[in-house]
Amino acid sequence: MTAGKVASANIDWSSLGFSFIPTNGHMKYTWKDGKWDQGEFVTEPWINMHIASSGLNYGQECFEGLKAWQCKDGKVRLFRPQNNADRLRYSASKACMVAPSRELFLEAVTRVVKENIEYVPPYGSGGSLYLRPLLVGNGPMLNLIPSNEYTFIVYAVPVGNFYKDGIKTTNAIIIDDFDRAAPLGTGSVKLGGNYAPCLPSTQAAHEAGYTMALFLDAATRTYIEEFSSCNFIAVINGESIEDTTIITPDSPSILPSITTQTILELAESFGWKVIRRPIPLEEVRSGKFDEIAGCGTAVIVTPVHTIHHQGQDIKITSNKTLGPALEKIYSTVRALQMLEIEDKFDWSYPAEGF
Numbered sequence: 001m002t003a004g005k006v007a008s009a010n011i012d013w014s015s016l017g018f019s020f021i022p023t024n025g026h027m028k029y030t031w032k033d034g035k036w037d038q039g040e041f042v043t044e045p046w047i048n049m050h051i052a053s054s055g056l057n058y059g060q061e062c063f064e065g066l067k068a069w070q071c072k073d074g075k076v077r078l079f080r081p082q083n084n085a086d087r088l089r090y091s092a093s094k095a096c097m098v099a100p101s102r103e104l105f106l107e108a109v110t111r112v113v114k115e116n117i118e119y120v121p122p123y124g125s126g127g128s129l130y131l132r133p134l135l136v137g138n139g140p141m142l143n144l145i146p147s148n149e150y151t152f153i154v155y156a157v158p159v160g161n162f163y164k165d166g167i168k169t170t171n172a173i174i175i176d177d178f179d180r181a182a183p184l185g186t187g188s189v190k191l192g193g194n195y196a197p198c199l200p201s202t203q204a205a206h207e208a209g210y211t212m213a214l215f216l217d218a219a220t221r222t223y224i225e226e227f228s229s230c231n232f233i234a235v236i237n238g239e240s241i242e243d244t245t246i247i248t249p250d251s252p253s254i255l256p257s258i259t260t261q262t263i264l265e266l267a268e269s270f271g272w273k274v275i276r277r278p279i280p281l282e283e284v285r286s287g288k289f290d291e292i293a294g295c296g297t298a299v300i301v302t303p304v305h306t307i308h309h310q311g312q313d314i315k316i317t318s319n320k321t322l323g324p325a326l327e328k329i330y331s332t333v334r335a336l337q338m339l340e341i342e343d344k345f346d347w348s349y350p351a352e353g354f
C-alpha cells in the first residue's frame with residue numbers, strides 16, 4: 001500500500017464499527033537498562049512477551065484511548081493527547097511502572113497516525129482513528145516486584161460513527177453484587193486489571209437487556225460512581241439553556257475522564273453551573289435530573305432514559321434522543337474536534353508532522 005493519503009485504504013467508511021481491523025502497524029518502544037529505545041514501527045500485530053513477565057503474571061499493565069480525525073481543513077488532528085500522556089504516567093505510577101515522558105508519548109501517537117494515514121476516516125464520515133497506547137511490564141520477574149523492562153505500544157484502529165443513525169437514549173442497570181473500585185483502591189487508574197472483573201456484571205446486564213452497568217460507591221452503596229467504562233454526568237435544566245446545571249460525581253475511585261473534563265470546561269464557558277460533588281442515588285431516584293449520560297472518548301455521551309435498580313425502573317426522561325443541554329455539549333465537542341468552529345481552548349493537536 002502506498003503511504004500518505006488520508007482515507008485511501010480500501011475500506012467502506014460508512015460501515016465501520018468499533019472492532020479491531022488490521023492496519024499498517026503499530027509503534028513499539030522498549031525501556032531497558034534505564035532508558036527508552038528509539039522506537040520502531042512494527043507491521044505485524046504481535047508482541048513478544050516473556051512468559052514470566054510482570055504484565056502477564058501480575059497484571060502490571062495500563063492503557064489509554066484517544067482519537068485522531070480528519071478535520072474540516074483536511075488536516076489530521078488529535079484531541080488533548082497531552083492529557084492522555086499525563087494520565088498514562090499517573091496510571092503507571094500506581095503500579096510502579098516506568099512510563100514514557102509526555103514528549104515520547106506525543107511522538108508515539110503522532111507517528112502511529114502518520115504511518116496509518118490511509119486508515120484515518122475521511123472528514124464527514126463521522127469516523128476516527130482510535131489509538132490505543134499500552135504500557136506493560138515485560139521483564140521476567142517471578143517475584144511480585146516491579147519489572148526491569150517495559151514495552152510501550154501504540155496501535156491504531158479506524159472506527160466508525162457510533163451515532164450514524166442518530167443518538168438514541170438507552171438504559172442502564174445498577175450493579176448490586178460487585179464493587180468496581182474500593183474507596184482507596186485503583187478505580188481512578190486505567191489499569192487493565194480493573195476491567196476484566198467488570199465483565200460478569202456487564203455481561204449479566206446485557207443478557208438482562210441493559211446497555212450499561214452503573215456502579216455505586218463500595219463503602220456505602222448509596223452514591224453514584226460511574227459506568228463500567230465511562231463517567232456519569234447529570235443535568236438540571238433551568239428556565240432557559242443559560243440556566244443549565246451540570247453535575248458529576250466527586251469520588252477518589254472514579255476514572256478521571258478527559259471527556260468529562262472537556263464537557264465541564266465547555267459548560268463553564270457557556271456560563272452554566274458546574275458542580276463536582278458526591279451524587280446520592282436517592283437524588284437520581286427523586287427525579288431531580290432532567291438528563292443523565294455516560295461520557296467517554298468512544299462516543300462522547302450516551303444519554304440514558306431509564307436506570308434499573310432492585311426490580312424498579314427509575315425513569316430519567318421519555319425523550320428518545322439527547323436533551324437540549326447534552327445536545328449543545330455534544331455538537332460543540334464534535335465541532336471542536338473537527339475544527340468546524342474556532343478552537344479557543346487549544347485542544348486540537350497536529351498529528352501528521354512530528
Ligand SMILES: *Cc1c(COP(=O)(O)O)cnc(C)c1O
Pocket residue numbers: 065190226227228229230231255256257258259260295296297298
Ligand atoms: C477510559 C474510561 C473513562 C473515560 O475516559 P475518557 O478519557 O473520557 O475516554 C471513564 N471511565 C472509565 C472506567 C474508563 O476506563
Ligand SMILES: *[C@@H]1O[C@H](CO)[C@@H](O)[C@H](O)[C@H]1NC(C)=O
Pocket residue numbers: 290291317318319322323324
Ligand atoms: C426533550 O427534548 C426536547 C427537544 O430537544 C426538549 O425541548 C425537551 O426539553 C427535552 N426534555 C428533557 C426532559 O430533556
